[in-house]
Amino acid sequence: MAEDIAPRSVGEACRDVLLSADPFAKLMRARAVARDWRLGLLAHRFDAEMPLRPARPAAPELLPPSQMPKRGKMGSERSRIAMLHALAHIEFVAIDLAFDLVGRFGRDFPPEFVGDWLKVGAEEAMHFALLDRRLKQMGSHYGALPAHDGLWEAAEETAHDALARLAIVPMVLEARALDITPTTIERFTQAGDGVSARALTRIMADEIRHVSAGTKWFNRATKRLGVDAPEYYQMLVNRHFRGAIKPPFNDSARRQAGLTRDYYIPIAY
Incomplete structure (x- = not known):
């Protein structure tokens, strides 16, 4: 009789996503x-070390944020392509952020955590595919322009603290996207680019759920530690986030995600 073969670990599966450099391969592996996981084909086991940095394609060229070229006004197609390319890169990196979160910290949480964040990662892959398809419709593609590497710096800063990762990535960076995306959608609409505006509207609905997942697991973990969630969030942001928490805030979308004003207003400026 053949010996039973143990199912593949979810940790190893996450590592494979991170080590996929080709964008199409990464999004297909993420999905x-x-x-x-949803079908029960992966074991809740974490026996693979996550890389310090994920694999990246040869393009786009990654530049420091200060060296990124100016996009210009949204009225021109060139500037809209530049904005969509920047957003596509954010979604591309967000795939890795979700799978790194699971592979690096999943052993400290129940299986529900894994399911939530693998779903987030698959949705980030879908967002990337939407934006890359729109770029191609406009005569461009992902990799045609430079991009900045600031998002992954947040992952490196929080690589040894699950609560810091939750505080900085979904509860600061993705929450900031909730603040600025409505204005971006309006600019595309005013420029007559309803196709792009609709894609961003769809993405924003998912991002509210992503911030909600971050807030949910942060709150559960702080409750287990016996600390005040907003105060602990503020301490972690002050320690690990180099940017500013500044208005305007989309309080309504943040509130839908469970990220109420008592978290961020005391450290906003």
Whole structure:
């Protein structure tokens, strides 16, 4: 009789996503891992070390944020392509952020945590695919322009603290996207680019749920530690986030995600 073969670990599956450099391969693996977890084909086991940095394609060229070229006004197609390319890069990196979160910290949380964040990762892959398809419709593609690497710096800063990662990535960076995306959608609409505006509207609805997942797991973890969630959030942001928490805030979208004003207003300026 053949010996039973242990199912593949979710940790190893997450590592494979991070080590996929090709954008199409990464998004397909991300979707496959989320599907396999949902079907019970992956073990809740973390026996693979996450890389310090994920694999990246040869393009786009990654520049410091200060060296990124100015995009100009949204009225021109060139500036709209530049904005969509920047957003596509954010979604591309967000795939890795979600799978790194699971692979690096999943052992400290129940299986529900894994399911939530693998779903987030699969949705980030879908967002990237939407934006890359729109770029191609406009005669461009992902990699045609430079991009900045600031998002992954947040991952490196919080690589040894699950609560810091939750505080900085979904509860600061993704929450900031909730603040600025409505204005971006309006600018595309005013420029007559309803296709892009609709894509961003769809993405924003998902991002509210992503911030909600971050807030949910942050609150559960701080409750387990016996600390005040907003105060602990503020301490972690002050320690690990180099930027500013500044208005305007989309209080309504943040509130839908459970990120109420008592978290961020005391440290806003």
